Amino acid sequence: MNTDQTRAPFFESLLAEKAFAPRSYHMPGHKFRPELLPDLTTWLGAGWAQVDVNECSPTIDYLHSPGPALREAQALAAALYGADATHFLINGATSGNQAMLLTAARDGQKVIVSRAAHRSVYAGLILSGAHPVYVPASVHPRTGLPLAVSTDAVAQALAAHRDAIAVHVTGINYYGYLPDLPALVGLAHAHGAPLLVDEAHGAHLGLHPALPRSAVQQGADLVVQSPHKTLGALTQAAWLHVNGGRIARPALVQALALLQSSSPSVLLTGSLDVVRRLAALDGRRLLGRAMALAARARDAIRAIPGLDCYGSELVDPAHGIADHDPTKLVVDVRASGWLGTQIQTRLREQSRVGVEFADPAHIIASITLADDDASVDALLTALRRAAATSPEGSAPTQPVAILLPPIPPMALTPREAFGRPTQAVPLEGAVGRICGEQVMPYPPGIPVLLPGEVVGAEHVDFLTAQLAHGVRLVGPEDPGLSTLRVCV
Ligand SMILES: Cc1ncc(COP(=O)(O)O)c(C=O)c1O
Secondary structure, three states, X not given: OOOOOOOOHHXXXXXXXXXXXXXXXXXXXXXXXXXXXXXXXXXXOOHHHHHOOOOOOOOOOEOOEOOHHHHXXXXXXXXHHOOOEEEEEOOHHHHHHHHHHHHHOOOOOEEEEEOOOOHHHHHHHHHXXXXXXXXXXXXXXXXXXXXXOOHHHHXXXXXXXXXXXXXXXXXXXXXXXXXXXXXXXXXHHHOOOOEEEEEOOOOOOOOOOOOOOOOOOOOOOEEEEOHHHHOOOOOOOEEEEEOOOOOOHHHHHHHHHHHOOOOOOHHHHHHHHHHHHHHHHHHHHXXXXXXXXXXXXXXXXXXXXXXXXXXXXXXXXXXXXXEEOOOEEEEEOHHHOXXXXXXXXXXXHHHOOOOOEEOOOEEEEXXXXXXXXXXXXXXXXXXXXXXXXXXXXXXXXXXXXXXXXXXXXXXXXXXXXXXXXXXXXXXXXXOOOEEOOOEEEEOOOOOOEOOOEEOOHHHHHHHHHHHHOOOEEEOOOOOOOOEEEEEO
């Protein structure tokens, strides 16, 4: 196998085809003529048409049956992370989570899943027909955020469900915190089950010695990453790493073919090849710079009145948190009197600065290998300005104390509940009925009810209290929850 990371074999085939530029009588229908769509040309420049090639050109490899250039490109990505194999994805980590579950479990088979998982995990449960055993998500008391799945909770779930055949966890999460992956690998493997890790936010992990190691390096069996989130690949470009012999590789390839377009865009796959080369050749330097910039920003944010910035002090095995990615700046705005969502708007409107995320208590700014001193200075100036004056008559906000109700009993698996006819009933009248829609207070973004689960009085009481506190509910058709959809 070629391990020459200076190569970008698939990208080089794209460059060669662009230079060759044969006259086209095949897809795509624009025939590489930018004048056909002047609006696109105004937006993207005339180059858009020449690069949108596909496997109709015999020198361009096809994602679903890769030729030598794409095989080598994927092998180079695998070598960079220390995986046995890597698959390029064109539908984000979303398709990776779905493929992992579709590969690891079939109808009715039990899978241990964290309740605080991304919605693509839930989609994977619908697609696979698996029977989820949810591990309760804990909400970190200081932050009000779910920061990591607890090792003990996973151990308990495995002990109670000897027939579970796979474990799926979120590795590094949106906020940059990691669970104890070596312990989770040990637990899953001792049980004879593969560990599937959603590492969408961690494509940069392991590429610098001071960053946490990737789940791949910690022994997980399947790991999905979104290099478009943290490394600079184009949006939707992701990859899925495979390790060891616990995963049926042909089943994984089938799942990926089922889930992804039969017309994969080379813009996405080509960007993966060059991002991998950049990460391999210069990632250590660039990520070292990103960490130094983030450290400077964290100190400076902590000195801005009304703002705080979380860091490694939240790493705490008692809350399942084993490690921290220092490039994430999770800014606690509560003492400023502003809501995080207001700070986000002020940053944009006052200073033309956009941040990753906002909830009532926080904003997240991520520092990547694209940042430099000037970009960090601009962020700091904008934050000082946004937090400078408290809004009229405001008091510092506090997170709503969140003690989530128990996970409801499951009457129908996600697959069984999917597409069931439902009807809207008054919330009080939903007690004892099978829920037909997802209800997730945001924050913390952990579902209280999922389709197929039996609604209890404690869920109705909890959701009513959340609404009274002004918490936004994601999922229900009626976000004010006068009615809830239940299965008929
Ligand atoms: C934890 C987590 N997993 C998976 C995804 C899906 O990733 P993608 O946008 O690459 O499909 C996201 C997206 O935000 C995420 O936050």
